[in-house]
Amino acid sequence: MSERLRPRDLAFLASESSSAPMHNATLEVFDPGDSGFDYARLTELIADRIAFVPRYRQRIQQVPGRIANPVWVDDARFDLSFHVRRSGLPRPGTIEQLRELVGRIMSRPLDLSRPLWEVYFIEGLSEGRVAILSKSHQVLVDGVETVDLGQVLLDTTPQAKDLDADDWMPRRPPTATGLAVDAVVESVRDPHTLAATTRSRAESLLRGASATRDRVGQVVNALANRRPHPESPLSAHLSEQRRFVTVRTDLEDYRRVRAVHGGSVNDVVLATVTGALRAWLMARGTPSSGMRQLKAMVPMSVIDDDLEATSLGTQITGHLVALPIGEASPVVRLHQVSYAFQAHSETGRAVAANRLAGIAGFAPTTFHALGTRVAADEVRRGFHVAVTNVPGPQFPLYAAGARMLETYPVQPLLPGQALAIGITSYDGGVYYGLTADRDALPDVQLLGQCVTEALEELVDSSSESRPRAPRGRRKPVKK
Incomplete structure (x- = not known):
C-alpha cells in the first residue's frame, strides 16, 4: 500500500498559489579547482545519492473521488535529466546576474505531476566558479523520514564516498480502482484516516473561501480607486515574481560582539537583522516612531517529545520575537533581543548550535525547509517576517571534489509577506x-547593504566598550 499524504502536507498544497509557491531552495557556490566538477559529474553524484532520499523519485497521485488523501507513488517515467538542469551566465558572471537568475527560477512553480524538485548547475561565474541551486517543495521534506537532497550530496573531504550502485526500478503504479479500494479499507480499519480526510477537505474549502474573499476585496478596492493599506511595509499582495539578495559576513565579527556584550551568536544575528530593517525603513522614509517593533517568527530547534519528531534528532518550534526597530542604540537592541530569547534558553529544551552543526551531512538545507513549515503553520499569529537562522559546520565541504565556498538559503514568501530572511553559518x-x-520590495538590495552596516555598527560598539589604556601610558610592545 502506498504512503498517504498527511493532512499537514495536504494543507501546504491547498494553500499554494501562483503568487505564493511553497518551495525552498539553497544556492551554493563552488570552486571546481582540478576536480573536473561539471554538469555531468553533478548528475552522476545525484544518481549515486538519490537512493538516500527515495521521496525524490516519487510523485503525488490523487485518489478517485478524493475519498482519501493523495498517496506517494514511484514515478514510472522518472527522468533525472528533467530534474537536473544546466544553466549559465554570460562570462564573467557577476553576483548580481546570479541573484537575478535565482529570482527568476524561484518565481516558477514546480510541476505537480512529477517529483517536486529541481537542481540547476550554473556555469559562467567569475574566477571559474560554479553554482548549484537546489529547489524542493515543502511537502517533499517532511522531516519525519525525508531530508533535503542537499544534505546527502556533500562530503567532508575532496574524495567522494564510494557507495553501492543503485539499481532502483519503479514499482508498478496503482490503478484507480486499487486506490479507491485501499482508501475504503484503510478508513474501515483506522477511523483516524476518515477523520483526517474530512478535516483536510474542510480546510481546503476554507482556504479557498478565504482566498476568494481576498480577491473580492482587491477588486472592490481597485474599483473604488483605493489601494489596500498593509499593516507594515513588509505586508503586501504578492506578485508572481521574486528578487533575491545575498550578503556574506564573517562569523568572527559575531563572536567578537558576543564576547563583549554577552548573549549568543544567534542573538547577535537577530540584532543585526533588527538594525538592518531599522536603517532600511528609515531610508524608505518610514518613521521609527510610527513603528516601534516588527514581529518576527524565528523557528528554533528544541528537544520536546510533544512536538512532531524529525529525522534530525530535534524538534522545531516557532518563537515569536518583537524586533526593536524603534531603538536607536545597537547595544540596547542587542540586549533586548537577548532578553527575548532568554526564556527560550531557560526552558532546558533549547539545542546548542554546536550540536546542530555536528549533524551528519549538510543539515542546514533540511533545517531551513522545516523552519519554513513551522513559520507557515504559525502565520495566523500575525508576524511580519520569518527569519530562519541555522548553524552549519565550521569546516569545508565538497561536492565531487569541488569545495563549497558559500551557501545561501532561499526561503519562500508566505501569503501576504513580501520578505523572508534565511541565514546559514558555514566555514x-x-x-x-x-x-x-x-x-513590493524593489529596493531589497538596499536592505542587503543595511545588513553589512548594521553588523559593522555592532562591531564598532564592541571595540568602544573594551577597556583602553589610560592616557599618557602605552601598552608594552611584545617582542
Whole structure:
C-alpha cells in the first residue's frame, strides 16, 4: 500500500498559489579547482545519492473521488535529466546576474505531476566558479523520514564516498480502482484516516473561501480607486515574481560582539537583522516612531517529545520575537533581543548550535525547509517576517571534489509577506539570503547593504566598550 499524504502536507498544497509557491531552495557556490566538477559529474553524484532520499523519485497521485488523501507513488517515467538542469551566465558572471537568475527560477512553480524538485548547475561565474541551486517543495521534506537532497550530496573531504550502485526500478503504479479500494479499507480499519480526510477537505474549502474573499476585496478596492493599506511595509499582495539578495559576513565579527556584550551568536544575528530593517525603513522614509517593533517568527530547534519528531534528532518550534526597530542604540537592541530569547534558553529544551552543526551531512538545507513549515503553520499569529537562522559546520565541504565556498538559503514568501530572511553559518562565514516580492520590495538590495552596516555598527560598539589604556601610558610592545 502506498504512503498517504498527511493532512499537514495536504494543507501546504491547498494553500499554494501562483503568487505564493511553497518551495525552498539553497544556492551554493563552488570552486571546481582540478576536480573536473561539471554538469555531468553533478548528475552522476545525484544518481549515486538519490537512493538516500527515495521521496525524490516519487510523485503525488490523487485518489478517485478524493475519498482519501493523495498517496506517494514511484514515478514510472522518472527522468533525472528533467530534474537536473544546466544553466549559465554570460562570462564573467557577476553576483548580481546570479541573484537575478535565482529570482527568476524561484518565481516558477514546480510541476505537480512529477517529483517536486529541481537542481540547476550554473556555469559562467567569475574566477571559474560554479553554482548549484537546489529547489524542493515543502511537502517533499517532511522531516519525519525525508531530508533535503542537499544534505546527502556533500562530503567532508575532496574524495567522494564510494557507495553501492543503485539499481532502483519503479514499482508498478496503482490503478484507480486499487486506490479507491485501499482508501475504503484503510478508513474501515483506522477511523483516524476518515477523520483526517474530512478535516483536510474542510480546510481546503476554507482556504479557498478565504482566498476568494481576498480577491473580492482587491477588486472592490481597485474599483473604488483605493489601494489596500498593509499593516507594515513588509505586508503586501504578492506578485508572481521574486528578487533575491545575498550578503556574506564573517562569523568572527559575531563572536567578537558576543564576547563583549554577552548573549549568543544567534542573538547577535537577530540584532543585526533588527538594525538592518531599522536603517532600511528609515531610508524608505518610514518613521521609527510610527513603528516601534516588527514581529518576527524565528523557528528554533528544541528537544520536546510533544512536538512532531524529525529525522534530525530535534524538534522545531516557532518563537515569536518583537524586533526593536524603534531603538536607536545597537547595544540596547542587542540586549533586548537577548532578553527575548532568554526564556527560550531557560526552558532546558533549547539545542546548542554546536550540536546542530555536528549533524551528519549538510543539515542546514533540511533545517531551513522545516523552519519554513513551522513559520507557515504559525502565520495566523500575525508576524511580519520569518527569519530562519541555522548553524552549519565550521569546516569545508565538497561536492565531487569541488569545495563549497558559500551557501545561501532561499526561503519562500508566505501569503501576504513580501520578505523572508534565511541565514546559514558555514566555514567561518555567515550567509544571508533575502527573498522578496519583486514588485513590493524593489529596493531589497538596499536592505542587503543595511545588513553589512548594521553588523559593522555592532562591531564598532564592541571595540568602544573594551577597556583602553589610560592616557599618557602605552601598552608594552611584545617582542
